[in-house]
Structures are given as C-alpha cells and as structure tokens.
Amino acid sequence: xxxRYFAWLKQRVGRGExxxxxxxxxxxxxxxxxxxxxRHPRFAEACAATGVVKAAVDHEFAEDDxxxxxxxxxxxxxPVTGG
Amino acid sequence: MTVRVVDGPFDPWAELAAFCRGRTxxxxxxxxxxxxxxxxGGERILAMTLxxxxxxxxxxxxxxxxxxxxxxxxxxxxxxxRVGRMLPGEPIVLVATxxxxxxxxxxxxxxxxxxxxxxxxxxxxxxxxxxERWVQARSExxxxxxxxxx
Numbered sequence: 001x002x003x004r005y006f007a008w009l010k011q012r013v014g015r016g017e018x019x020x021x022x023x024x025x026x027x028x029x030x031x032x033x034x035x036x037x038x039r040h041p042r043f044a045e046a047c048a049a050t051g052v053v054k055a056a057v058d059h060e061f062a063e064d065d066x067x068x069x070x071x072x073x074x075x076x077x078x079p080v081t082g083g
Numbered sequence: 084m085t086v087r088v089v090d091g092p093f094d095p096w097a098e099l100a101a102f103c104r105g106r107t108x109x110x111x112x113x114x115x116x117x118x119x120x121x122x123x124g125g126e127r128i129l130a131m132t133l134x135x136x137x138x139x140x141x142x143x144x145x146x147x148x149x150x151x152x153x154x155x156x157x158x159x160x161x162x163x164x165r166v167g168r169m170l171p172g173e174p175i176v177l178v179a180t181x182x183x184x185x186x187x188x189x190x191x192x193x194x195x196x197x198x199x200x201x202x203x204x205x206x207x208x209x210x211x212x213x214x215e216r217w218v219q220a221r222s223e224x225x226x227x228x229x230x231x232x233x
Binding site: 004006007008056059060061075077078079080081082083 | 133134142143175199200201203204205206207208217218219221224
C-alpha cells in the first residue's frame, strides 16, 4: 500500500510517500494512523491534536473508522487551505 | 464543463471571454476570481506556493461541479485553480457559472468557491520576510461552506 503525506505533515514525517506492507491487524484508517505513529513519532504528535490530520483513501476523504480492505493509496494531510 | 489545475500563470479575463463566447442559452454568467494577497495577519507576503494532491484534486473539483449542477440549472461551469509558486496580485483561482438567470449563476458560483475552500486538497505556503509558514484553515471558511449543507 502506498502512503502519502502533504503540506507540513510531509515536512514532519520527512518524506512525501512510502510503500508499506499492511499488517493484518491494521484494518481501518485509525489503526493505520496508530501504526504509522509508532514508526514516525512526529506523525503521532500531529495525530494527537484533534482535527489536525485528515485522511483520504484512494482520493476520497475518510474518517478513522473507514476500512482499508482493497485500498491502494492512503493520504494524510492538514485541513485544506485552497481557493 | 471544465475543471483545470494549472501550474503557471493564467488569465482569468481571457478564460471568461472564452467561457462567454458564442453562448446564447445563458442570460447570466457569474464569476469569482481569487488573487494572492500581499499581506496576511499584519505580515508582508513575498510569495505563495500552492501544493495539491494530483488525482484527488481533480476528482473533488469534478464532484463539486456535479453537486452544483444537481442544485441549480446551470448551462456551464468553469473552475481553474493554479498551483506552484505565485506572487501577490496574481490570480490563484477562477470559478465561473452560466445559467439562464442571474440567481442560479450567482448562488452556484458562491457555493462552488465556498466548498472548494473546504473540500479540495490544496495547501498554501506563504513566504514572509521572517520565513515560510503554512496557512492555517479558517473557521470562517468552514462556516461559509456549512451554510450550503443539506
């Protein structure tokens, strides 16, 4: 599975993307946040602040309870600021 | 309908001219043009860089357009959003709507820019005399988008 990071989250994690082998116990977006947090402490720090880290699964916004089965790409980013 | 992400300068007024050209079915064209501000929170802005999520951006913009068309009788929609580095005064976004009458065109245009600001994956990085900073999401933008929720 491909993981992508954007904006200041990319700077915190120190990379824009990575490929991971999803462990069987990581079933939802929330599980994935916790699992990635163990690898990237600064990602865990960002996730600890409510509402700061948003997620998308295969280009669709996703909440923490969204299942990951069949997903190819998961992205994490701060609230959007376009327009 | 057209939704475009461009990585260089664009001319909103030329875009609007092309959008209106030869159009006879719509009596109303409404538009919003966003420009890069030269000041934010009392600090001078030297430049702004727009990052986005290619693929998701286009999908979310297309979804906004579908939603606008479901709510108002629109003859056409145009959304152009610039990404990359730009300078104060330069256009960053253009939204235009065409409809038979003005109410639908004006409302749909306001809806599109309000939702774009909260639902399309763009992020602004400002360059100021004291360094770079990522722009924080504004609660005013959330409220503006929420008024269109059903």
